[in-house]
Ligand SMILES: Cc1ncc(C[n+]2csc(CCOP(=O)(O)OP(=O)(O)O)c2C)c(N)n1
């Protein structure tokens with residue numbers, strides 16, 4: 019990069035939202051900015067927010083695609099409540115996002131796009147800019163014209179030239195925050211060829227240069243490196259981590275992976291990702307529907323594979339009858355639900371945590387199964403290894419509840435040392451002597467995994483109730499009751515493998531905030547801020563939702579008030595009340611958006627004020 | 631995996647110790663006996679045999695076979711079998727389904743499993759009724775069938791399993807009859823030898839809810855006129871001596887030709903059966919033959935070869951290993967942009 023001639027100011031923490039039409043390449047721009055920011059050594063958290071329509075009408079509010087990145091020299095856990103900078107490539111992007119911008123924040127906009135027709139499509143009656151200037155620092159840049167100018171002698175159509183303008187924007191933002199450019203240049207060179215490569219390189223550099231020369235920006239900024247745990251880092255999204263966790267489980271447990279799935283937002287990337295790794299022996303099967311996906315997965319588990327099926331809410335419902343069969347036949351597999359806003363099709367690209375009760379209870383009859391939830395994108399990796407270990411150890415299907423927010427957001431991830439990952443041996447039953455398909459391990463109550471191809475173990479399993487030990491079909495009333503109890507007891511015993519709860523903050527006191535899944539960043543940030551301000555509040559984040567950790571009751575009892583923030587209408591609260599008879603309060607949000615730290619913080623303060 | 635069985639197996643080795651619970655006289659008994667008879671002849675170690683079924687009277691089948699067995703959920707057996715076979719091509723996988731299980735609730739999976747051509751046998755026991763749920767009309771029931779749920783007669787048009795299988799791109803399609811032991815056994819042998827999905831419709835009598843549905847085909851005396859016995863390379867002729875007839879297929883449309891004793895059927899325009907015809911339209915013409923206008927084709931309707939799903943899946947795994955080496959977790963986690971922080 020050219021030696022910066024303008025002054026550079028240090029800032030601790032910045033959040034930028036890139037917003038434009040869904041055809042403007044905002045996700046790519048955000049991703050490239052993120053990669054470079056990670057290389058710069060900042061802690062970061064991102065939140066892509068895109069429309070469900072692949073191509074909504076150009077310039078419309080429905081077509082606005084956004085990508086927020088929060089980066090800092092301190093430890094951060096959320097994409098930030100309010101961006102400091104909004105980059106808006108058209109009026110719709112401005113309209114859809116301006117309300118979130120911090121007051122006094124900066125708007126960088128493409129002034130060329132603020133024409134009559136675009137304003138109208140974005141729902142503006144008049145030019146919004148004059149009014150904006152009272153509240154924000156507005157930087158108007160004729161991006162379209164500057165971009166075309168930089169490419170004027172290239173033989174590309176105007177349309178193709180205009181498509182490069184996100185790299186002009188990226189270049190400008192790289193200059194403004196002094197991001198390293200090398201990896202982006204390398205990426206451009208590997209991704210594009212010929213005139214398109216030339217065009218993208220040119221406008222990227224033109225963007226950098228524009229920053230340096232324009233009078234619009236008197237200074238640029240830099241965010242010092244964060245003091246984070248030493249090691250080798252990479253960026254990872256929840257879906258990618260989840261897919262890699264499945265691969266890792268195969269390696270660590272030493273058995274082949276089978277994935278049965280049917281495409282659905284926001285879970286499809288897991289299927290895409292795994293399909294790329296056949297050299298790990300991974301067999302992916304794109305089924306005709308979720309019922310077949312789950313069924314084939316259970317078939318593969320019966321045949322001895324480490325089997326997983328991935329989906330989102332509507333798909334989980336289709337799978338539930340088959341999952342019930344896996345509960346009945348006590349076969350190990352992992353079901354992943356990347357939750358999205360519902361009911362029904364709901365808002366497919368938006369996040370929610372409202373499948374908890376479905377996961378715990380949503381099958382016919384008493385059909386208990388373990389439920390786990392990762393809390394950060396990187397944690398999606400770890401949770402999958404644990405899920406497979408539990409599935410195999412206890413011979414049970416396991417549900418993992420991720421969500422749309424975890425799935426698509428990314429964070430710098432400390433790459434784990436492969437040698438330190440949990441490892442366990444998976445044993446198929448082989449001894450035909452006195453073999454009984456439902457004879458249980460006295461500790462775990464697991465039945466043997468006796469796979470086809472093993473001589474002398476020929477046996478039948480199925481959805482009909484089985485006799486204890488022998489597994490033959492049985493309608494004996496007492497036997498059924500006994501088997502119902504055994505299935506429940508087996509899942510309950512998983513609690514013996516759950517480590518004691520770690521309370522964030524004091525281990526007793528006035529208020530405990532308890533959450534689960536993808537809300538971890540927002541909850542822990544809010545609680546830590548409140549504690550710094552002297553509030554008597556602690557938090558617990560649950561990874562195990564069925565069974566609960568065995569010390570959860572005691573922990574709850576040590577606090578006077580319990581607050582449960584969830585992106586649903588109070589499902590965990592419901593379970594806690596039912597299980598522990600505590601008067602837990604709900605902080606519910608169902609807008610398809612993650613919690614803001616402030617929303618939780620405000621509620622903490624209210625609860626504490628009311629209590630005193 | 632255990633070594634192959636050494637002593638030759640017998641029929642009784644395939645009989646499980648569970649009491650068979652079909653109604654006395656049910657066609658399923660005959661099918662069970664014939665399958666238990668054929669199994670040892672196939673030379674597959676019984677620990678490598680897996681029977682997979684859905685729900686229905688017919689789907690109780692796996693419980694009675696002393697092999698590995700999986701009685702799954704209604705309609706989904708082909709999908710379970712897909713997971714088994716795709717991950718374990720060393721296993722001999724047999725699906726047992728009914729006309730309700732396979733064509734109603736599970737129609738989707740039947741179509742897609744056949745389309746993928748996994749190497750497995752799918753046996754559809756067609757009794758044209760829901761047996762287990764006590765006698766409602768099924769997707770193969772005749773128009774107007776009176777049943778518990780259609781007291782005034784069914785107003786559903788039936789579906790033909792053979793035509794459906796062909797439409798799904800089946801590489802092996804056959805029809806046989808529960809009580810015709812030699813034909814049933816021969817068909818099972820053929821199906822097992824076929825590399826790909828072998829779909830067999832077995833006409834099965836439900837004595838309780840749809841008795842004598844297939845009587846004219848089960849009865850040896852009437853079968854000669856009501857069935858069209860298919861033999862590869864032989865003309866499509868049927869009927870007793872003195873009333874011989876043949877099937878002509880012109881522009882894909884079949885018609886009946888009467889033959890005199892001594893007539894050469896082929897020179898009179900009777901079609902010659904070719905189960906491996908390149909075009910499926912010949913098989914579709916056969917599938918369109920239905921009672922009472924035409925005799926019902928019995929035998930192998932189509933048998934062609936196509937690579938199987940699992941062979942291609944495992945080849946992709948092998949190719950990937952060949953090209954990239956066996957997967958290395960550390961390498962994966964460190965692939966792409968990484969950066970050290972100290
Ligand atoms: C999800 C579900 N829906 C309905 C049923 C009830 N049910 C069981 S078997 C059956 C029909 C079976 O008919 P078919 O496949 O023809 O088998 P048959 O009994 O005639 O051999 C039905 C409707 C069920 N078991 N599961």
Ligand code: SF4
Pocket residue numbers: 651652653655656657658687688757761762835836837838839
């Ligand atoms: S109801 Fe019909 S199909 Fe079912 S066992 Fe009885 S006779 Fe057989």
Ligand SMILES: [Mg+2]
Pocket residue numbers: 686728729730755756757758759760761768
């Ligand atoms: Mg039936």
